[in-house]
Amino acid sequence: MSDTRHLQAGPAGAGPAPARPRVQVVPVRGLPVVAAVVVFVVVSIAGNWLWALTFCHVVGGALWTAIDLFVGLIIGPILGRLPVPARTEFAARFMPKMVLLMPTLVLMTLAAGFQLALLEGNLAPSSPNHAWLVVSYCVVGVMAVIALGILEPANIAVLVEMRKARPDGEIIARLMRRFVLTAGITGVMQVATLIIMTRVATQ
Amino acid sequence: MTAGQAAGTAAGTAVERRFPPVAGLTTVSLAMVVVGGILMASYVPRRPPLGLPAALACIGAALVLASVFLLSRLQDFAWDRFFVVFRWALLAYVISAAMIGFAFVRDHTRGAPLALVVLMLVIFAVDVPIIIAFTVARYSSPPHSAS
Numbered sequence: 001m002s003d004t005r006h007l008q009a010g011p012a013g014a015g016p017a018p019a020r021p022r023v024q025v026v027p028v029r030g031l032p033v034v035a036a037v038v039v040f041v042v043v044s045i046a047g048n049w050l051w052a053l054t055f056c057h058v059v060g061g062a063l064w065t066a067i068d069l070f071v072g073l074i075i076g077p078i079l080g081r082l083p084v085p086a087r088t089e090f091a092a093r094f095m096p097k098m099v100l101l102m103p104t105l106v107l108m109t110l111a112a113g114f115q116l117a118l119l120e121g122n123l124a125p126s127s128p129n130h131a132w133l134v135v136s137y138c139v140v141g142v143m144a145v146i147a148l149g150i151l152e153p154a155n156i157a158v159l160v161e162m163r164k165a166r167p168d169g170e171i172i173a174r175l176m177r178r179f180v181l182t183a184g185i186t187g188v189m190q191v192a193t194l195i196i197m198t199r200v201a202t203q
Numbered sequence: 204m205t206a207g208q209a210a211g212t213a214a215g216t217a218v219e220r221r222f223p224p225v226a227g228l229t230t231v232s233l234a235m236v237v238v239g240g241i242l243m244a245s246y247v248p249r250r251p252p253l254g255l256p257a258a259l260a261c262i263g264a265a266l267v268l269a270s271v272f273l274l275s276r277l278q279d280f281a282w283d284r285f286f287v288v289f290r291w292a293l294l295a296y297v298i299s300a301a302m303i304g305f306a307f308v309r310d311h312t313r314g315a316p317l318a319l320v321v322l323m324l325v326i327f328a329v330d331v332p333i334i335i336a337f338t339v340a341r342y343s344s345p346p347h348s349a350s
Contacts, residue, residue, distance in 0.1 A: 026291070148330075149229075149334055150230070153335045154338065
């Protein structure tokens with residue numbers, strides 16, 4: 001297997017190494033979109049705008065759940081079996097998008113969902129959905145601690161490492177393992193979210 | 204020893220270096236405020252009992268202060284990188300926390316429950332940037348002793 005410690009280094013005489021992609025930790029072009037989404041959610045909450053709250057919650061939740069499941073259960077295991085340079089190439093293009101996309105989807109889904117539940121009376125103790133919603137808070141709480149405490153720091157640390165002139169393959173591999181493992185755990189927990197939300201929607 | 208081997212040894216040290224449990228303590232602090240937040244949210248729109256959430260917030264605050272103390276004692280640490288990441292992450296999570304706070308204010312949370320929610324959101328908005336910035340900086344630190 002090739003030397004993966006310093007990913008820029010190549011064997012002597014093997015010709016110039018392919019140019020590494022320029023890694024941007026936060027894709028700046030995406031920030032206006034994030035700002036627009038945040039403003040839209042705030043306006044929806046401020047106005048108790050039923051359609052907009054439902055839109056934000058359903059669209060955000062569907063994307064969040066689907067991406068978590070896909071990354072955790074499909075992309076993650078594939079990524080885990082790739083050689084480190086291939087993982088690095090993939091991560092350089094994939095992870096900056098996740099840095100903006102996932103927190104935005106989570107914020108959109110949770111903020112709109114809480115307001116929607118309040119508006120529709122699902123938070124009232126007498127509602128048959130109240131207990132299910134409290135369980136969903138617990139599921140989301142566990143996912144939040146995993147995502148914010150382990151997954152996202154690993155994601156950003158990988159991106160920062162890849163910006164270095166000589167990225168350390170061992171550090172990237174270690175952090176990517178953490179990313180893949182936690183993405184798998186949150187992916188499995190999303191199944192619980194699907195069960196809870198379909199119960200809430202049909203009671 | 205070639206230059207490449209020397210760099211490899213230094214990088215190996217970067218992975219194996221031991222640091223105080225800053226990320227672990229701060230993650231537990233985050234968990235405390237998340238549990239406290241869940242307890243309070245589960246009572247909306249009623250007034251929640253504040254004892255347990257307040258205790259969890261205090262534990263969370265104590266843990267993050269312990270993390271800051273441990274951080275402050277670090278030597279040979281990539282402080283420049285830590286503060287760059289911390290600053291931007293803080294901006295992002297202050298916006299997130301403000302939005303959550305806005306939802307509670309919008310839903311007529313007032314008085315002591317609102318003060319507790321704000322305290323929890325402050326802890327949340329500090330916890331996450333510390334974890335991210337520490338995780339980034341620990342792999343960027345000079346390969347000498349960590350503490």
